[in-house]
Amino acid sequence: MNDNRIQDVRILEARTLLSPEAMSEAYPTTEKAAEMVIRGRSEIQRILRREDDRFLVIVGPCSIHEPKSALEYAGRLAELREKYKDRMCIVMRVYFEKPRTTVGWRGLIVDPGLDGTSDIPRGLRMARELLVQVNELGLPVGSEMLDPIVPQYTSDLVSWASIGARTTESQTHREMASGLSMPVGFKNATDGDVQIAVNAIVSSRQSHSFIGINREGTSCIMQTLGNPDSHLILRGGRHGTNYDRVSVASAIELLKKAGIRPSIMVDCSHGNSQKMPENQIGVLLETIRLRTDADNPLLPLSGCMIESYLQTGSQPITADPEDLKYGLSITDPCLGWDMTASALAEAYKLLGEKHRSALETPVDASGSPVPVPRHSDRAVKP
Numbered sequence: 234m235n236d237n238r239i240q241d242v243r244i245l246e247a248r249t250l251l252s253p254e255a256m257s258e259a260y261p262t263t264e265k266a267a268e269m270v271i272r273g274r275s276e277i278q279r280i281l282r283r284e285d286d287r288f289l290v291i292v293g294p295c296s297i298h299e300p301k302s303a304l305e306y307a308g309r310l311a312e313l314r315e316k317y318k319d320r321m322c323i324v325m326r327v328y329f330e331k332p333r334t335t336v337g338w339r340g341l342i343v344d345p346g347l348d349g350t351s352d353i354p355r356g357l358r359m360a361r362e363l364l365v366q367v368n369e370l371g372l373p374v375g376s377e378m379l380d381p382i383v384p385q386y387t388s389d390l391v392s393w394a395s396i397g398a399r400t401t402e403s404q405t406h407r408e409m410a411s412g413l414s415m416p417v418g419f420k421n422a423t424d425g426d427v428q429i430a431v432n433a434i435v436s437s438r439q440s441h442s443f444i445g446i447n448r449e450g451t452s453c454i455m456q457t458l459g460n461p462d463s464h465l466i467l468r469g470g471r472h473g474t475n476y477d478r479v480s481v482a483s484a485i486e487l488l489k490k491a492g493i494r495p496s497i498m499v500d501c502s503h504g505n506s507q508k509m510p511e512n513q514i515g516v517l518l519e520t521i522r523l524r525t526d527a528d529n530p531l532l533p534l535s536g537c538m539i540e541s542y543l544q545t546g547s548q549p550i551t552a553d554p555e556d557l558k559y560g561l562s563i564t565d566p567c568l569g570w571d572m573t574a575s576a577l578a579e580a581y582k583l584l585g586e587k588h589r590s591a592l593e594t595p596v597d598a599s600g601s602p603v604p605v606p607r608h609s610d611r612a613v614k615p
């Protein structure tokens with residue numbers, strides 16, 4: 234019997250939700266979308282394992298807040314995926330869950346009305362419908378997994394997942410990653426700490442047991458196999474960037490020390506762009522230069538993430554969502570479409586060449602490497 238003097242004291246309401254199975258039956262995947270997911274996961278896995286030497290690019294809006302502009306973006310991106318497929322594997326960033334530094338809009342799944350009404354059933358339906366459509370356009374999807382229950386509702390449509398800077402150290406997220414069906418990237422912490430992400434990779438590669446829900450929505454004990462494709466994402470931090478040669482080399486050492494074969498993605502946004510969207514272009518190109526450096530290529534650099542949308546910048550959420558500008562982010566500032574397309578064209582070109590890195594490691598009189606200063610020592614918002 235529920236004794237409400239001692240139980241659920243701070244729970245206002247608990248509404249039942251369709252089970253993952255019922256939701257999938259109502260909003261099913263299609264054979265075409267499922268094939269895209271299988272292909273996307275396999276391409277990404279092969280790149281991370283260095284069995285495919287193409288460069289992985291996860292690009293798309295910081296967050297999805299309405300499907301129309303997201304689909305317009307997906308249509309354009311699908312053309313570039315096809316055009317550049319011999320040197321790059323382009324995956325669309327389709328993020329429905331937003332972790333917040335304090336409080337703020339939590340993403341389309343939690344709040345599809347953008348008004349705090351938290352119509353989660355509608356958010357899940359919208360997410361599933363959009364994910365099917367994006368996959369059907371021929372684009373694999375990458376998404377952040379934040380709530381540990383949500384993957385049961387969406388993960389059949391996702392080819393790559395990330396665990397964010399604010400949750401990489403969480404036991405729950407490491408356990409969840411160990412059971413996810415796709416490769417999972419762990420971000421370094423907002424303060425720049427990379428070791429917590431290395432620890433997360435070690436943990437997520439192991440088998441875990443935890444309490445979760447099954448497809449029917451019944452709570453159960455999930456026992457996982459461990460995720461062999463968990464990897465590191467360098468996203469900079471509040472003290473500066475971490476995509477320069479010295480930072481990448483130090484991350485590679487940390488991974489090796491932990492017994493992990495290094496595979497690293499660079500997030501061109503967040504701490505690495507200092508939240509100035511145009512800075513992402515320089516990060517992308519420098520990452521490729523380091524990877525293709527003629528003398529000392531940093532081959533573990535597997536790819537980049539870019540926050541990009543139809544328009545450059547961001548806008549605050551308006552009282553009436555109808556007043557929002559079309560194709561403009563309501564969370565972090567994004568690179569607009571034209572700049573994204575030209576950055577990808579430039580990246581494609583660079584991937585076909587061997588380079589001297591713009592950030593070559595300087596040597597001292599004896600020929601020993603001396604540390605390169607970080608791009609920015611300026612404190613930045615994480």
Ligand SMILES: O=C[C@H](O)[C@H](O)COP(=O)(O)O
Pocket residue numbers: 295331332333334335336337503564565615
């Ligand atoms: O990418 C998104 C944001 O950086 C993250 O959700 C944190 O956002 P906030 O600091 O605006 O809350």
Ligand SMILES: C=C(OP(=O)(O)O)C(=O)O
Pocket residue numbers: 295328332377396397398399420468500503615
């Ligand atoms: C929240 C995000 O990033 P981070 O966890 O690196 O802040 C994001 O990519 O949306």
